[in-house]
Amino acid sequence: MTASLRARPWTRSALLAIELRAARLHERRGLIELARRIGVNKATLSAWEHAARTPRIEDVAGILGALGVIGEHKARILELARHPDTDSMIFGRRGVPRHFAVAEVCARAAERIVDWHPLLVPDLPRTADYAISVARYSPPQTRSEIEHIRAHCEANRAILSEKGVCVYIGEQALMHPMDDATVVAEQLHRLIRIQQTNRRVSVRVVPNNIGSHVGLSGTFTAYQTEVGQIVHRPLSCCGEFLLDGDGLYANLDTQLGDIALTAADSAAFIARHAMRLATAAS
CATH class of the missing domain: 1.10.260.40 (lambda repressor-like DNA-binding domains)
Incomplete structure (x- = not known):
């Protein structure tokens, strides 16, 4: 095959x-x-x-x-x-987020998932409130679109409980002000809970001081499936899907793993930022 x-x-x-x-x-x-x-x-x-x-x-x-x-x-x-x-196509349009549905099908079919974002918390571990706050930076959402975001976050919660997932987060994501420091603080606490309660999920921080590396070029989620590694690159309200035939994204996974903090150090690092945000919000 x-x-x-x-x-x-x-x-x-x-x-x-x-x-x-x-x-x-x-x-x-x-x-x-x-x-x-x-x-x-x-x-x-x-x-x-x-x-x-x-x-x-x-x-x-x-x-x-x-x-x-x-x-x-x-x-x-x-x-x-x-x-x-x-070779590559874009799925979805405003009000009909097919890219969410395609990503969820790929996730359920995957044996392993890699989720990376240099500037924000990646897609899979997002809370609904955080995901909605992120979406506010794109054109305004309808009530239907917000409901789709919440449903997508709920589906991702189920995927995280079932799959082996490596989540890479750029340090900048932990300091992002968003609209509400409380929303970000709760998101960071959720990352810590995931790390503590699910051994199949690894949450690792990529520090800002590591200099330039290929992973900074953009966010992606990679799904290792029986038909090959499918890569999802979100584009606003749509998503681009690629078949990683040349192993570029597998190589990025290796590079991120080499420069990221360990899971234990990442948990402590995230906890410090969560405390800072909670203090700022109080």
């Missing part, structure tokens, strides 16, 4: 494979059962779910119909199927 994917490293076909498998597992349908219902053999369906082969849009529509997938979920998957041979 890996060799076939490397020979044709299209991001959308990889995402389509992840979405199809996730939809089948969500409906608790077996591979043989679903293959029989849509009129293909088990090997073909398995190849589609592992991105070794790309199904036609008619095949995808048949799968979604057999699984009872409807509405925005169906539209999102069909959009992937229309142009699967694409």
Whole structure:
């Protein structure tokens, strides 16, 4: 499977494979059962779910119909199927944050996740209040968009409880004033609680004094999946997804690991900043 994917490293076909498998597992349908219902053999369906082969849009529509997938979920998957041979695409628009949904599907399919942001607390461990405060720096949100943010944060909470995750945070993120020091202080306390209660999650701070490094070029979340490493780079209300075929982001993960504080030192570092913010807010 890996060799076939490397020979044709299209991001959308990889995402389509992840979405199809996730939809089948969500409906608790077996591979043989679903293959029989849509009129293909088990090997073909398995190849589609592992991105070794790309199904036609008619095949995808048949799968979604057999699984009872409807509405925005169906539209999102069909959009992937229309142009699967694409290296990188942007998902989502205001009011319909498809990039959140795609990121959540990738996270559930991942064996390991790396979450990095040089200037803010990364996406996965954010509290809803912190995420909403961050979003205020982009164009104004509707009530629906705020509800999407809260739902996304709740989904991320579940993902953190289930997956192996390494969260890298730039020191600057701990000092960000935002709109309310209390919101940031609570966010920092949540990072400490995550570190203390979940051994599968590592929270590590990248100090400001380490000089220039490649990771400062931008935020990303990397999902290690069966079809390859999928990288999500958020772009305002949208998100760009890339298949890390050349290992660039795997290398960034290594670089960040080399320069970040240990998990224990990071927890103490975060606690000091949380105390400073709490004092400022009182």
